[in-house]
Amino acid sequence: METGTSKAPPRPLRVALAGVGTVGAGVVRLLDANARLIEARAGRAIRVVAVSARDRDKDRGVDLSPFAWCDDMTAMAARDDVDAVVELVGGADGPALTLARNAIAGGKALVTANKAMIAHHGLALGEAAEAAGVPLKFEAAVAGGIPIIKGLREGAAANAIDRVQGILNGTCNFILSTMEDTGRDFADVLAEAQAKGFAEADPTLDIEGIDAGHKLAILAAIAFGARLDLDHVSCEGIARVRAADIARARDLGFVIRLVGEADVEQSGSGGAARLLQRVRPCLVPRDHPLAHVDGPTNAVVAQGNYSGRLLFQGAGAGDGPTASAVVADLIDIARWAARNGSAGGDAGGETGGAFSIPVGALVAMAPAEPGERRGRTYIRFTVADRPGVLAEITAAMRDAEVSIESLIQQGEPDEAGEVLVAMVTHEGAERCVSEALRLLDGSASLTAAPLVMPILAA
Template identity: 50%
Template sequence: MSAPLRIAIAGLGTVGVGTVRLLAEHAPTVAARCGRPIEIVAVSARDRLRNRGCDVSMATWYDDPVTMAREADADVVVELIGGSDGVARDTVLAAIGAGRHVVTANKALLAIHGVDLARAAEAQSVHLAYEAAVAGGIPIVKALREGLAGNQVRRVYGILNGTCNYILTAMGETGRDFEDVLGEAQHLGYAEADPSFDVDGIDTGHKLALLASVAFGRPVDFGAVYMEGIRRITAMDITFAEELGYRIKLLGVAEETEHGILQRVHPCMVSQGRPIAAVDGVFNAVVVEGDYVDRSMLEGRGAGAGPTASAVVADLMDLAAGRGAPTFGVPADRLVGSPAATIDTHVGAYYVRLMVVDRPGVFADIATALRDAQVSMESILQRGHDPGETVPVVMTFHRTVEAAAKRALERIARIDAVVEPPCMIRIEAF
């Protein structure tokens, strides 16, 4: 058996501890499957004295991860610190500069600096691996970069944030509203004290930008991702969706359009008959549509110590076995800067919920606004009849260009009887 692959781990939080435990518990299996042992030779974390429930006594301790990345006697640096800049970025750059491979779970870092880091790694003939950065235990990066590499990908989409999926699932099951379920998710540890990174779609946007790069062979372009979160989704919307035959999911979607690659993150209404509509709780799922494979879907846990550590170790085993691939599927200088489409060019059907004062003439005003914007209404639902009081009105639009749908909603919002901004959710025909 070959000499061990020596690794240094920067960050001993949930994922770092999970990685240490997995490597210890499955050491014989890991060595047998990649032809050599994987040995932890150095670690770095904030508190040396903290009891983390794992044994790192075999490793040299570094208080500074950047120093560790430069000086440790390691073949690979595993960056599990997090954050798009600062010490995480400095650690990765130091490791690459020292000629060491990097394995990371840091989607924010790669979404912002991925192409530059890929170029730096290629210049040093080392690999930058990040299976753990997208969808935890789902091997979607490997699937796109290797298993589906012969396909022309048309679209990749999925549930990429377990916190949002848990919240929407619980809202549907209990009839409670967003803020109530969010508090429960925070209590259970599924959501951070400041949940904006998750519930405003930023986390999903980071991951989608990475998937789009691999799927379409283009530079990572997080700035082109349209992002909209789930804060405005109500229990009422979920009930109406069920009545119309849909489930509401926060999806990241990257697709080829006549205007370029469109990357978008927002709540979607998905037909109850589609497999992704049944993915509930903290689970993630990713669907890839290609010209030869047609449609493939992968489902699994998207976060947590076990699934994410599994992905980290999978990358380490590839490196130990001498397997590697360009960071985003092709060398960085061959990534094609294809045009980026904007959300206003999206074409689809729409669900719109209005809160209106129940009085004569309101529907005529709405119809006029739709006519002026050249938008066609497919159906309309009103629950309750209480003259002078506020009632919900739900409409669905036929397929139309998003810019037209927005014009219609701007006109509708100016109607005196409409008492709050319209809620619009895109209906997806997957």
């Protein structure tokens, strides 16, 4: 007869959850609904033990009574019954940052969906996590439920990434694709997005491209091994895009999307690498993968030198997709903990750190100058309806060595006597377009600043 003792099941990974809004409630629901599956894949159960939020009595559609309530979320990291802290409060600074620092200093694994905090403080948090030997995970901070960070850190780890392009803000994509489908103008569709919960009451971070800029900076660090450099992310928003621009783009075979794009160029023979990061509304060819991304969806295209083009697409926000990314990070932590016999495991796990490589190995790259970059451009002018205006515009283009492929003036003047004139340039250096606009700056013929949108290469 065989004798022996059975091995005790591993202790659950115990989680403190800060923020029980849409995403936090989704995390609670997901951990409950898929508990057996998650335990099987993580090698141990994952259980929330403590929660914190602003309003204790608010009905969130989930039962929080089994969990300890913490009025001060920043103190949750000091609890002895917590192995990992999930921060879903938001904000680059304030209580969210204090909680993150406290969690890492207290030897707790940290999971966050806070792109602003990572974009502003990710390097310091990453260094602290490495020193403390705990994981820092933020899959949900970029593109919601799309596993883009894991895809770049792990799936594409053998590749040198040449370029990252993405639709990184679901609010802007909903607005632009709805304008495309309905012919309505920006302000009307923005109000609908706010009514449906796709846009905040103050939508500035979304519609000015700032939210997408935070996400692009994070992706650039992971893709290129660059130190986070939010100060040199150029952001232009979509508030000036009109229904007429959407219609003219469609007639030319394009759609308009807010695109974040980053790449690295070498400065001369063997020179230092320079990083270009910018978020802009662009005309996207209909055969480009990003052209088919509609509604509040996100997508990222990464170009690997051996993998070729990789497309990641899915829901960029919402309780289910974002909770899925948060819990995926917790599953990774649970696996590492089981392997290392501790709550957190090592800071880098199998993938070298929060940004794929240790923070100290990330390279500080100078910002790239885009003037010599070549491409085609869409330019829309709002002009006074009077003789000589077109001649003035085309003369500036000639003097700046901009070659005009097509020029369109459609429709009657509006009530203010203004007309929209749109042109598409032949391929040329970006500095030439900039020079043409400088020559036209201050012209009495232009009643508003021109709208400039690059045309993405297919």
